[in-house]
Amino acid sequence: MWGFLLLALFTASVTVEGIDRRGARTERISGSAGDVLDDNPVGKLKVYVYELPSKYNKKILQKDPRCLTHMFAAEIFMHQFLLTSAVRTLNPNEADWFYTPVYSTCDLAPNGLPLPFKSPRMMRSAIQLISARWPYWNRTEGTDHFFLVPHDFGACFHYQEEKAIKRGILPLLQRSTLVQTFGQQNHVCLNDGSITIPPYAPPEKIMSHLIPPDTPRSIFVYFRGLFYDVNNDPEGGYYARGARASMWENFKNNPLFDISTDHPTTYYEDMQRAVFCLCPLGWAPWSPRLVEAVIFGCIPVIIADDIVLPFADAIPWEEIGVFVAEKDVPYLDTILTSIPADVVLRKQRLLANPSMKQAMLFPQPAQSGDAFHQILNGLARKLPHDKRIYLKPGEKVLNWTAGPVGDRKPW
Amino acid sequence: MKQLTALQQQGRRSNSFRSNSSPLDATVDGAIKSPATIFWLFLHGLCCLISLVLGFRFSRLVFFLLFSASPSPSTTTIYSALRTTLPTVSSPPERNVSVDSGGSRVVVGRHGILIRPWPHPDPAEVMKAHRIIERVQAEQRSQYGVKNPRTVIAITPTYVRTFQTLHLTGVMHSLMNVRYDLVWIVVEAGGTTNETASLIAKSGLKTIHIGVDAKIPLLWEDRHKVESRMRLHALRIVREKKLDGIVMFADDSNMHSLELFDEIQNVKWIGAVSVGILAHSGGSEEGDLLMQESDADEKDEKKSKLPVQGPACNASGNLAGWHTFDTQPFVERSAIYIGDRAVVLPRKLEWAGFVLNSRLVWEDVEGKPVWVKDLVEIGKDGEDIESPLSLLKDTSVVEPLGSCGRKILLWWLRVEARADSKFPASWIIDPPLDITIPAKRTPWPDTPPELPAYVEEVTTIPENTEKRPTKSGSKRKRSSRSKRKHNAKVLDIRASTKHAGDN
Numbered sequence: 001m002w003g004f005l006l007l008a009l010f011t012a013s014v015t016v017e018g019i020d021r022r023g024a025r026t027e028r029i030s031g032s033a034g035d036v037l038d039d040n041p042v043g044k045l046k047v048y049v050y051e052l053p054s055k056y057n058k059k060i061l062q063k064d065p066r067c068l069t070h071m072f073a074a075e076i077f078m079h080q081f082l083l084t085s086a087v088r089t090l091n092p093n094e095a096d097w098f099y100t101p102v103y104s105t106c107d108l109a110p111n112g113l114p115l116p117f118k119s120p121r122m123m124r125s126a127i128q129l130i131s132a133r134w135p136y137w138n139r140t141e142g143t144d145h146f147f148l149v150p151h152d153f154g155a156c157f158h159y160q161e162e163k164a165i166k167r168g169i170l171p172l173l174q175r176s177t178l179v180q181t182f183g184q185q186n187h188v189c190l191n192d193g194s195i196t197i198p199p200y201a202p203p204e205k206i207m208s209h210l211i212p213p214d215t216p217r218s219i220f221v222y223f224r225g226l227f228y229d230v231n232n233d234p235e236g237g238y239y240a241r242g243a244r245a246s247m248w249e250n251f252k253n254n255p256l257f258d259i260s261t262d263h264p265t266t267y268y269e270d271m272q273r274a275v276f277c278l279c280p281l282g283w284a285p286w287s288p289r290l291v292e293a294v295i296f297g298c299i300p301v302i303i304a305d306d307i308v309l310p311f312a313d314a315i316p317w318e319e320i321g322v323f324v325a326e327k328d329v330p331y332l333d334t335i336l337t338s339i340p341a342d343v344v345l346r347k348q349r350l351l352a353n354p355s356m357k358q359a360m361l362f363p364q365p366a367q368s369g370d371a372f373h374q375i376l377n378g379l380a381r382k383l384p385h386d387k388r389i390y391l392k393p394g395e396k397v398l399n400w401t402a403g404p405v406g407d408r409k410p411w
Numbered sequence: 412m413k414q415l416t417a418l419q420q421q422g423r424r425s426n427s428f429r430s431n432s433s434p435l436d437a438t439v440d441g442a443i444k445s446p447a448t449i450f451w452l453f454l455h456g457l458c459c460l461i462s463l464v465l466g467f468r469f470s471r472l473v474f475f476l477l478f479s480a481s482p483s484p485s486t487t488t489i490y491s492a493l494r495t496t497l498p499t500v501s502s503p504p505e506r507n508v509s510v511d512s513g514g515s516r517v518v519v520g521r522h523g524i525l526i527r528p529w530p531h532p533d534p535a536e537v538m539k540a541h542r543i544i545e546r547v548q549a550e551q552r553s554q555y556g557v558k559n560p561r562t563v564i565a566i567t568p569t570y571v572r573t574f575q576t577l578h579l580t581g582v583m584h585s586l587m588n589v590r591y592d593l594v595w596i597v598v599e600a601g602g603t604t605n606e607t608a609s610l611i612a613k614s615g616l617k618t619i620h621i622g623v624d625a626k627i628p629l630l631w632e633d634r635h636k637v638e639s640r641m642r643l644h645a646l647r648i649v650r651e652k653k654l655d656g657i658v659m660f661a662d663d664s665n666m667h668s669l670e671l672f673d674e675i676q677n678v679k680w681i682g683a684v685s686v687g688i689l690a691h692s693g694g695s696e697e698g699d700l701l702m703q704e705s706d707a708d709e710k711d712e713k714k715s716k717l718p719v720q721g722p723a724c725n726a727s728g729n730l731a732g733w734h735t736f737d738t739q740p741f742v743e744r745s746a747i748y749i750g751d752r753a754v755v756l757p758r759k760l761e762w763a764g765f766v767l768n769s770r771l772v773w774e775d776v777e778g779k780p781v782w783v784k785d786l787v788e789i790g791k792d793g794e795d796i797e798s799p800l801s802l803l804k805d806t807s808v809v810e811p812l813g814s815c816g817r818k819i820l821l822w823w824l825r826v827e828a829r830a831d832s833k834f835p836a837s838w839i840i841d842p843p844l845d846i847t848i849p850a851k852r853t854p855w856p857d858t859p860p861e862l863p864a865y866v867e868e869v870t871t872i873p874e875n876t877e878k879r880p881t882k883s884g885s886k887r888k889r890s891s892r893s894k895r896k897h898n899a900k901v902l903d904i905r906a907s908t909k910h911a912g913d914n
Contacts (some may be wrong), residue, residue, distance in 0.1 A: 021489065025554060161519045214555035216548040220540045235521075242522040250530040256540050275547055305517045332529035337539040341546040348547070 026353040033313040037355040041376035048095035068107040071199040075148040098145040116157040121411040144390035152284040154180035156189040171402035184310025195378040198310040209268035220256040222274035230404040243326045271296040505771040557676040562592040562656030568641035570600040578663040598641040660762040671820035682810040685721030686764040722811035738815035750829030759799040
């Protein structure tokens with residue numbers, strides 16, 4: 001339940017000023033779970049990694065190495081991290097959490113977008129395997145297992161929201177902890193207790209585009225991306241629930257808003273010269289823009305109703321970003337200009353905190369405080385497991401025949 | 412049939428695989444087993460055809476009207492909101508009731524695009540945004556910029572002449588934009604005048620206006636010498652008043668970039684910056700500007716066309732020598748007197764390229780380095796001080812600034828009108844001209860017309876003087892073509908042919 005503590009975001013967070021190495025004034029960040037960004041998960045939990053046949057992971061990756069660079073790459077890097085991490089244990093009897101390395105988001109279309117049509121079957125097949133070969137799944141029906149499902153709507157395994165809602169979370173995963181990028185309140189595809197993570201953004205690429213911090217921030221609002229998705233939403237009104245189109249129609253003439261559909265090579269550099277960066281929803285509410293904005297010190301303006309942001313309990317997003325309701329998009333300029341300058345400076349100070357930036361990244365090799373560690377911290381905070389998750393032998397809770405008929409085909 | 416295959420293709424990879432057009436769950440297998448499915452497919456096909464005709468999604472509307480049990484108020488409120496906000500989307504929004512469990516305010520489906528009635532920036536808000544940006548930038552500067560900014564002491568020698576307003580205004584605006592404390596010492600040849608004083612008073616800066624009893628000579632050589640004396644005089648003022656800060660020489664016809672003032676804050680005792688030399692001829696032929704090096708250390712700069720004066724560094728970033736201006740190509744064509752049509756050349760090393768810590772010129776101050784001569788000893792015999800290097804016993808202590816001279820932070824250009832050119836005092840025409848003289852022929856004839864006695868000042872400048880025929884009498888000299896004053900509105904007034912030089 002704590003993974004879902006959005007209301008708790010409103011609780012005040014303790015902040016202490018400090019000066020970091022580069023001389024930037026920063027503040028400590030602590031969310032509703034306390035000052036946990038710098039926690040070290042080693043020693044707090046033990047994770048057992050199932051050894052699945054390589055058709056579930058390595059072979060898929062070999063077929064398409066683009067999976068390593070797209071925004072869903074977190075599932076692959078998490079597997080690689082866990083294999084060499086100190087929290088890994090080879091003795092499953094002492095493990096607190098069990099990880100199943102299934103790369104369900106690696107079936108890519110020629111244009112690079114992942115197709116989720118086979119993912120439910122793949123997941124199902126993997127779970128059937130682990131429940132047959134090891135006793136730990138049946139012990140709890142997966143409650144102490146966690147899976148990474150970074151696709152658009154998480155474990156609903158579809159890119160269209162209506163269809164995803166109709167499917168719901170894969171029934172076999174209902175009891176497990178899902179680590180996903182999608183987060184929206186009161187949505188079928190977000191279970192209580194899920195951990196929201198940021199989408200993968202390649203750290204080397206980001207770091208190679210840093211500009212000197214004394215470059216004055218002269219752009220007020222910055223955004224690059226689509227406003228209308230003519231390929232998939234020719235009528236308009238579906239994409240981004242009309243919010244992006246509204247942004248364009250209202251502010252295309254506004255000199256304070258540097259928004260367009262360009263793909264400039266200086267995208268990262270421009271973000272570092274902007275005060276506010278818009279992060280509106282697209283087909284799904286999350287986007288890598290949030291990660292980029294945080295790394296580049298640009299205050300994220302989040303336009304997605306009821307969104308659950310990454311590590312919501314560890315990071316007080318209300319204090320760091322600006323939240324604008326979708327119906328208020330026409331008044332975005334009034335909202336942003338009426339923010340007092342002190343508040344703006346404070347948000348920038350919070351963003352300058354290196355632990356904040358580190359928590360959004362998946363660096364290779366892993367560093368302390370990065371997103372991998374935040375995931376482990378999140379898992380550690382869920383311990384110890386409630387005794388009630390352990391089922392009596394023979395007791396079954398999950399319905400193995402639930403779901404669309406097509407899902408039951410073997411993979 | 413077409414619909415069926417279309418459906419099947421939809422399930423497979425295609426660019427439009429995110430299309431929402433099917434209300435059915437199109438599975439990859441495309442298995443059509445029951446008649447119900449066929450019926451739905453047929454209905455869907457029918458709706459598609461109707462939608463093609465009508466232009467909006469008919470199928471949804473039908474389902475909405477037939478099967479929806481949701482209350483309509485939500486739809487109508489949104490619609491009315493759209494009405495008042497003049498939407499670009501003409502069709503009414505159709506709300507698909509989500510299959511969601513209760514409690515979610517966010518509805519999946521089609522939403523209207525909200526546009527406010529006047530989607531244009533509000534000036535008050537724009538100003539607020541700019542203030543926010545200024546605040547952010549000030550914070551950035553205080554965090555990442557210079558830690559303890561020192562006062563900048565700018566020394567400008569000047570004298571009253573045609574182009575003085577032009578040059579001095581340029582320097583003034585540059586100095587007004589400097590973000591640090593500034594003291595501006597204006598040294599005027601021929602004593603202080605009200606004209607200069609009123610000009611610099613407009614700046615709002617802290618100024619010290621002093622006069623030197625010497626008229627600016629006509630020859631460039633001598634002018635350089637007198638200017639050096641004026642600068643030394645200013646340094647003596649710095650010494651007397653014990654002004655603390657960084658001394659830089661802002662000659663009035665130079666162009667400074669604001670980065671220069673940020674960079675000179677890094678100087679410890681004496682530093683040198685690179686000066687771009689924009690030497691050019693006043694004549695219609697463009698001079699050949701070849702870059703010559705007196706120091707062979709940085710060979711790659713030979714490719715640049717702009718001559719640069721400044722420090723030269725060796726590989727380890729230490730001062731190794733100087734780039735100076737090679738006068739060889741210009742030896743035939745250099746200007747002799749002010750307003751001469753030929754190329755005006757800089758000296759070997761301009762004063763403007765140096766910055767000093769003001770404590771160097773103070774009297775006994777502890778911590779003053781041993782390699783600096785005392786100010787009183789310099790120039791007292793009236794010898795020509797070419798550059799501040801004469802203040803030093805040992806020139807190797809100069810710090811190269813601007814990433815070791817690679818950044819050009821200011822430009823040198825000497826453009827002057829003829830010494831005897833006339834211009835209205837303070838550039839104000841008072842009383843205003845109100846006599847028009849009919850032209851003999853247009854645009855401007857060769858023979859000078861009769862002019863009333865008091866209208867002898869020049870008022871207009873034609874845009875392309877090259878086309879004007881050379882006068883037989885006075886040799887018309889043109890200074891820079893690029894320096895144009897705006898055309899006055901009194902174009903009927905015959906421009907005076909005694910129009911020596913342009914103004």
